[in-house]
Amino acid sequence: MITMPPSERDMHAYVDGQLSPIDRQTMEIYLASNPDLAREISDWQLDAQNLRAGVSGALRLPMNPELDPSVIRQRLRGRRHRHLATAAGLVIAIGVGGLGGWQARDVSLASRTLPMADAVQAYRMFATNDTMASDWNTAKPTNVQGWLDKNIAQASRLPNLESVGFKPVSGRLSTTEQGAAAMVVYKDTEGRVLSFYIRPQIDGNRVLQRGSRRDGELQADYWSEGGYNYAMIGPADDPAAKAARLTL
Known part of the structure; x- marks a missing residue:
């Protein structure tokens, strides 16, 4: 079972297709809520594809440890870190004005992240899949509220949707x-x-407006x-789902 946050070894295993289906799904939910890491993993996957294509004609040669995808990714990552260090030095040299520009860039990138993207991804992966194992049913x-209170401290009470026909399952x-x-x-x-x-707020100062x-x-x-972000996910055009939203 992988750890969270995922280790570099877990990320390499994901890129190389070596995770179990459950661990892969867990990783994909984590990546959905961490777009910067998701982009880096996507770059790794592209590197691996290019590498396989480039060496496809030499597969009969003796194995060369230097061509192992994980070794190459680590080497490329080290180069990127050195480039980032150089860039950081330049930013310091430029001074406060340059630093303000980088901060504005970070805020701009954060503002483009869709709110509760991981909640939507979790719905698509788990909510309609009755074969997936659950932690509560x-x-x-224990009733669902007791289960939630045990695992998510000080969260708001679950919405009661029985008046519109929905019950926790x-x-x-x-x-x-x-x-x-x-997710309930x-x-x-x-x-x-x-x-x-x-889910916990990504930043305590970044409150999601309703x-x-x-x-x-x-x-x-x-x-x-x-201190938590909440989302109700359901079919956009379904009348029953629309009625449930009115109870929130």
């Missing part, structure tokens, strides 16, 4: 760079699915409260 002796824990996260899946008698996702956004066929309604 209706067969457990399963729960799953995951992890983010900021700490534990959880609701279903109605027609089999329609909603999910309620909780809002919503559409992502393909799904809608995410999100807000912040008490």
